[in-house]
Amino acid sequence: MAGILTRLQDIFQNINLDVIKELCKNTVNFRTVLVFGVCIGIWLLMRKPRGIPPGPRFALPIVGDVLFLGGEGDIRVATRQLRKQYGDIFSVYFGPTLYIYINGYDLIKEALVKRADVFSSRPSMFISDVLAGKKGIIFSSGKLWKDQRKFALETLREFGFGRTVLEDRILEEIGYFVEVIGQHNGKAFNMRRLIQASVSNVISFIVYGQRFDYGDPVFKDFVEKLEENFAVSGFVGLLNFLPILRFLPGDLFKFKRTIRNNQEFDKNIIEPSVKDHLKNYDENNTNDFISCYIKEMKRVEQNGEESNINKANIIRTIKDLFIAGTDTTATTIQWMILYLLHNPSVQARCYKEIQDVVGSGRLPSMADRPNMPYIQAVLHEVLRIANIAIAGPPHTVDEDVIFHGYVIPKHTVVFANLDSVLADDKVWGDAGVFRPERFLDENGQLVKREEFIPFSIGRRVCLGESLAKMELFLFMTTLIQRFELKPVDPENLPTLKGVFGITHTPTQYEVIAAPR
Numbered sequence: 405m406a407g408i409l410t411r412l413q414d415i416f417q418n419i420n421l422d423v424i425k426e427l428c429k430n431t432v433n434f435r436t437v438l439v440f441g442v443c444i445g446i447w448l449l450m451r452k453p454r455g456i457p458p459g460p461r462f463a464l465p466i467v468g469d470v471l472f473l474g475g476e477g478d479i480r481v482a483t484r485q486l487r488k489q490y491g492d493i494f495s496v497y498f499g500p501t502l503y504i505y506i507n508g509y510d511l512i513k514e515a516l517v518k519r520a521d522v523f524s525s526r527p528s529m530f531i532s533d534v535l536a537g538k539k540g541i542i543f544s545s546g547k548l549w550k551d552q553r554k555f556a557l558e559t560l561r562e563f564g565f566g567r568t569v570l571e572d573r574i575l576e577e578i579g580y581f582v583e584v585i586g587q588h589n590g591k592a593f594n595m596r597r598l599i600q601a602s603v604s605n606v607i608s609f610i611v612y613g614q615r616f617d618y619g620d621p622v623f624k625d626f627v628e629k630l631e632e633n634f635a636v637s638g639f640v641g642l643l644n645f646l647p648i649l650r651f652l653p654g655d656l657f658k659f660k661r662t663i664r665n666n667q668e669f670d671k672n673i674i675e676p677s678v679k680d681h682l683k684n685y686d687e688n689n690t691n692d693f694i695s696c697y698i699k700e701m702k703r704v705e706q707n708g709e710e711s712n713i714n715k716a717n718i719i720r721t722i723k724d725l726f727i728a729g730t731d732t733t734a735t736t737i738q739w740m741i742l743y744l745l746h747n748p749s750v751q752a753r754c755y756k757e758i759q760d761v762v763g764s765g766r767l768p769s770m771a772d773r774p775n776m777p778y779i780q781a782v783l784h785e786v787l788r789i790a791n792i793a794i795a796g797p798p799h800t801v802d803e804d805v806i807f808h809g810y811v812i813p814k815h816t817v818v819f820a821n822l823d824s825v826l827a828d829d830k831v832w833g834d835a836g837v838f839r840p841e842r843f844l845d846e847n848g849q850l851v852k853r854e855e856f857i858p859f860s861i862g863r864r865v866c867l868g869e870s871l872a873k874m875e876l877f878l879f880m881t882t883l884i885q886r887f888e889l890k891p892v893d894p895e896n897l898p899t900l901k902g903v904f905g906i907t908h909t910p911t912q913y914e915v916i917a918a919p920r
């Protein structure tokens with residue numbers, strides 16, 4: 405196929421219009437013109453903009469380069485192969501859409517940090533446009549995004565990202581979490597739902613000022629649907645390339661289901677709470693994110709300021725906190741447990757560090773963190789090797805940009821490929837090996853590595869990084885303090901092969917949590 409296409413393209417490159425006119429005048433009949441017309445149509449569809457980064461030579465009409473990508477469904481492997489073949493900046497067509505991948509720490513830093521002015525917007529894509537309508541934080545751009553992000557960061561900081569109020573509530577949540585684990589009496593079970601519910605409750609506390617009972621049917625439904633939307637995102641995402649496929653009968657791409665789930669979050673959880681907060685608003689009692697948002701809405705209204713802190717954005721911004729803050733952290737905790745099952749000596753060393761610093765008489769706290777470099781190194785290594793965000797959400801440029809000699813056309817989808825840094829042998833030596841010691845110096849102290857970027861870098865850097873690190877530390881230390889985590893069958897460990905949706909998730913597994 406590729407051979408035929410090469411020949412066709414070579415032929416068309418050498419054709420000029422005069423030749424075609426001449427042919428039509430002298431020789432020919434309708435059939436010849438038709439054949440030329442079809443060929444020229446194909447050529448037009450396969451044409452790539454001039455000067456873009458290299459990539460697979462042909463983009464077939466409709467499917468783009470998809471058929472030529474390797475990796476057997478693992479997008480990390482496919483992009484590693486493309487990088488090897490085409491270099492640190494390459495382009496690839498998914499359907500008719502051009503994607504540009506930027507690889508390697510130096511180039512990613514150059515784009516997202518040094519040239520943040522041009523690389524910090526989000527592209528227009530069918531699914532995110534339908535679901536988010538360019539509102540909120542994750543999928544918005546320009547002033548609207550800046551207003552939401554600034555407000556969210558300031559508010560979350562005020563609540564105590566890294567301060568004790570939030571820590572106390574996370575510890576309270578972990579208390580419920582370990583209680584439920586204890587109820588399994590050392591019997592094997594799949595912890596996934598429990599972890600999701602518990603992590604989601606941390607966001608609930610921040611957003612609504614309250615947690616939900618794990619058995620609450622509305623909350624259970626919410627957690628399940630949130631997870632479902634993450635899990636089916638691979639299918640739904642295909643509509644970004646060919647939105648027309650949504651009109652096929654049935655729901656092959658899970659589009660209708662995703663939309664329905666999304667509407668139900670709003671209807672059952674978010675809207676009632678916002679209404680309730682609006683009705684009972686008390687300006688002297690703004691202890692949660694929604695109250696703070698309403699307070700700011702009223703302030704900008706009164707002052708007649710131009711701001712996007714308004715009713716149109718409140719629902720989406722809240723949803724973004726849940727979306728970005730639940731699955732990411734919950735998935736990382738699942739990877740962490742899985743790597744501990746595969747590396748019992750690492751778990752034993754973590755337990756020893758907990759015993760040395762905290763003992764068994766009290767819960768670990770954030771004040772203990774600086775004294776636990778080994779556990780921090782393990783967390784770093786899990787975040788690095790699992791790389792749950794893969795390449796992160798896409799960025800775009802608002803104008804045509806020249807980057808390292810290549811043209812990046814306005815509004816192109818641009819991925820800063822985090823995998824190209826976190827799994828780069830040139831950076832880590834043995835990137836595929838789980839080795840927490842790489843984050844320790846010769847005195848056993850934590851080493852900061854610039855290339856450790858699971859939360860990305862630049863203006864779009866993860867807004868919940870401090871919260872996530874706090875949660876991971878507290879969940880992990882308490883879990884290991886209370887339980888020994890054991891595989892169901894030591895001879896047949898659960899696979900480390902993950903599943904790719906919006907995040908890179910472990911294949912489901914069961915674990916034994918034996919009380920210590």
Ligand code: HEM
Pocket residue numbers: 541542543553724725728729730732733736792793796797798858859860861863864865866867868869871872
């Ligand atoms: C282990 C946990 C987490 C990881 C690995 C992670 C990673 C990331 C990454 C890679 C991005 C994309 C940055 C970019 O576009 O360049 C991001 C964005 C974001 N994250 Fe996280 N995240 C985690 C947890 C959280 C939590 C707990 C929150 C809760 C508040 C959160 C909120 C956000 C938001 C709102 C954005 C969008 C930022 C923007 O577009 O300006 N994340 N995260």
